[in-house]
Structures are given as C-alpha cells and as structure tokens.
Amino acid sequence: MRVLVTGAAGFIGATTAEFLLDHGHEVVALDDLSHGRRENVPVRATFVQGRCGDEALVRTLGPLDACVHFAGRIEPALSMVEPEEFLLANVGETTALLRALVHLGCPKVVFSSSAAVYGVQDVTPIDEGRPARPQSPYGQSKLIVEECLHWLAVTGRARAASLRYFNAAGATPAHPERHDPEIHLIPLALDAADGLRPGLDLFGDDYPTPDGTCVRDYVHVLDLAAAHALAIAALDEHTEIVANLGCGVGYSNLQVIEAVRRVTGRTFEVRRAPRRPGDPPSAVASNARAREILGWEPRHSSLEEIVTDAWHARRAH
Numbered sequence: 001m002r003v004l005v006t007g008a009a010g011f012i013g014a015t016t017a018e019f020l021l022d023h024g025h026e027v028v029a030l031d032d033l034s035h036g037r038r039e040n041v042p043v044r045a046t047f048v049q050g051r052c053g054d055e056a057l058v059r060t061l062g063p064l065d066a067c068v069h070f071a072g073r074i075e076p077a078l079s080m081v082e083p084e085e086f087l088l089a090n091v092g093e094t095t096a097l098l099r100a101l102v103h104l105g106c107p108k109v110v111f112s113s114s115a116a117v118y119g120v121q122d123v124t125p126i127d128e129g130r131p132a133r134p135q136s137p138y139g140q141s142k143l144i145v146e147e148c149l150h151w152l153a154v155t156g157r158a159r160a161a162s163l164r165y166f167n168a169a170g171a172t173p174a175h176p177e178r179h180d181p182e183i184h185l186i187p188l189a190l191d192a193a194d195g196l197r198p199g200l201d202l203f204g205d206d207y208p209t210p211d212g213t214c215v216r217d218y219v220h221v222l223d224l225a226a227a228h229a230l231a232i233a234a235l236d237e238h239t240e241i242v243a244n245l246g247c248g249v250g251y252s253n254l255q256v257i258e259a260v261r262r263v264t265g266r267t268f269e270v271r272r273a274p275r276r277p278g279d280p281p282s283a284v285a286s287n288a289r290a291r292e293i294l295g296w297e298p299r300h301s302s303l304e305e306i307v308t309d310a311w312h313a314r315r316a317h
C-alpha cells in the first residue's frame with residue numbers, strides 16, 4: 001500500500017514509517033520539521049517538507065491507500081497557556097488534511113489520539129466506554145478530531161481508526177525518544193542518569209496510589225507501530241474504530257525511576273515537587289478492544305524492556 005505518514009520526523013511517526021516500510025508498504029513522509037528532525041525520516045521513505053494542513057500540497061501527494069496522522073502539538077501543559085495555537089495546529093490543520101484526503105479518495109485514516117481524552121477517571125483500567133472528559137485543550141483537540149473522523153466514517157467519506165495511546169515509550173536503535181521541550185518521564189529520567197539534567201522533579205507524592213506517586217501505562221513505540229499497521233488492515237472490515245493502546249499494567253513514577261536506576265546503573269537526584277494541575281492519579285488502559293478488533297498484542301511493553309531499549313537507543317546516538 002502507499003501510505004501517507006504525517007509527523008514522520010517525530011518519535012512515533014518515524015518508528016511507524018520504518019515499520020510500514022519493513023512490512024512492504026510504500027511511505028510518503030510529510031513533516032514540517034517544526035518539532036521533528038529530518039534525520040529521523042527513514043531513507044527509504046519519500047520525504048515532503050510541509051504542513052499537513054496545506055491542502056494544496058497534500059493534494060499533490062496522491063494516490064494514497066491510507067494516511068496515518070501523527071503530526072500535531074503534543075504538550076498538554078503548554079496547551080493550557082496557548083489553547084488557540086493547539087486548536088489551530090491539531091484541529092484546524094487536521095480538518096484541512098481530511099479535506100485533501102477526501103479529495104484524493106484516500107479510503108483509510110488512522111489517527112494518533114490519546115488517553116488525554118479521558119481526563120480524570122475514577123475507574124481502572126479505563127475502557128473506551130468511559131465518558132471522555134478532557135482536562136486540557138490538547139485532550140479536547142484529540143476528542144474533536146475523533147468526532148470529525150466519526151462523521152467522515154458515517155457519511156462514507158473515509159474509514160477511520162482513532163488510537164488512544166497511553167504513554168508512548170521505549171525506542172528502536174534508529175529512533176531514540178527526543179522531544180523539545182521534553183515532557184515525558186522516562187527520557188527525563190534517562191537525561192538525569194546521563195548527567196544531561198541536574199536531577200529529576202517528581203510531581204506529587206501524595207496521590208491515592210500505592211506509593212503516593214502517579215501511576216501510568218507505558219507502551220513500547222514498536223508495539224504502537226505494529227498497532228497502526230494492524231489498524232490499516234482492520235479498516236477493511238470496520239468503517240470506524242476507537243481503541244486504547246496501552247499494555248494494561250500501571251507503573252508508578254517511583255517504579256519507573258527505580259527501573260531507570262537499575263538499567264543504567266546510575267543514581268541521580270529526585271526532587272519532590274507539587275502536583276501538576278490536571279494530572280490524574282492513575283491512567284491504565286483496558287486494551288481488550290485493541291486485542292479483539294486489531295488482533296494486537298503488546299510484545300515489547302514490559303517496563304524493563306521499555307527502559308532498556310530507550311537507554312540503548314540514546315547510547316547508540
């Protein structure tokens with residue numbers, strides 16, 4: 001298949017583009033390089049630099065069998081500072097992209113949604129039937145795009161899968177996780193272990209969790225990449241899919257810090273800091289639907305493998 005991958009110079013997009021190429025697909029990689037790096041784009045892909053919301057540009061990229069849409073702004077806390085920028089980047093650009101894809105007759109869209117659509121839930125694990133309650137413009141933008149895709153599916157304009165990732169983590173040797181600014185716990189802790197940051201801030205240690213720190217569900221980026229390929233195939237049978245991608249096991253921030261110390265063999269300072277607004281105490285996925293509909297199974301998402309792969313990938317670079 002000929003697949004358009006937007007955000008292909010970013011962490012998950014580059015890994016997925018590589019995965020699709022390894023599985024015999026042709027990849028058109030679109031990225032404006034606002035946050036990604038040119039060297040992340042697999043050499044076997046056709047790279048186009050530009051905005052995913054540039055309709056005229058996207059219309060030149062066809063014909064396409066599918067689009068996997070990763071491009072967007074990703075920092076929930078920053079979205080509380082400049083919500084209009086996030087809504088324009090994540091909703092405005094995406095609706096323009098969708099118009100161009102419909103014009104091209106692209107039959108399938110797979111979208112990077114997020115656990116952020118759930119906000120704070122009082123049950124664990126969280127399944128897709130829970131009411132969405134985004135706590136940030138970032139989470140809201142993901143929900144709005146899911147709803148746009150629902151209407152494209154209902155009207156027969158395109159089949160669509162919204163994949164709600166929990167915490168993407170791990171790495172492949174070719175693509176270490178790097179964001180600027182970095183907001184994710186594992187790369188921040190690895191930076192601290194590597195001496196690239198003066199320790200690590202631990203936000204909140206008085207949550208109602210076993211050790212008082214937030215509990216999250218980490219999913220290896222390779223497992224995410226596989227899920228996207230499976231979702232493209234599953235859209236042959238389904239017009240619309242909404243599915244969580246998480247390993248179904250929660251690890252506390254302290255457990256992650258311990259794993260980083262164990263894997264790297266290094267110690268670093270951990271500073272206790274106040275809770276951050278909007279951080280749910282616990283976010284763990286039910287992945288039953290992804291298993292059933294996509295035939296997906298997280299194969300690389302033990303905490304040990306995630307941290308080890310992330311550490312080795314950054315050593316390799």
Ligand SMILES: NC(=O)c1ccc[n+]([C@@H]2O[C@H](COP(=O)([O-])OP(=O)(O)OC[C@H]3O[C@@H](n4cnc5c(N)ncnc54)[C@H](O)[C@@H]3O)[C@@H](O)[C@H]2O)c1
Pocket residue numbers: 006007008009010011012013030031032033034035036037050051052053069070071072073074089093112113114115164165166167168169178179
């Ligand atoms: N990292 C996570 O834990 C996580 C969790 C849930 C959902 N997601 C979603 O997954 C997607 C990918 O995340 P990531 O961690 O790889 O982020 P990333 O920042 O590494 O990658 C995003 C890429 O999109 C590009 N981009 C941004 N706006 C663009 C535009 N308008 N046109 C073209 N390119 C544009 C950036 O240059 C970057 O290369 C995002 O949509 C994010 O919201 C990520």
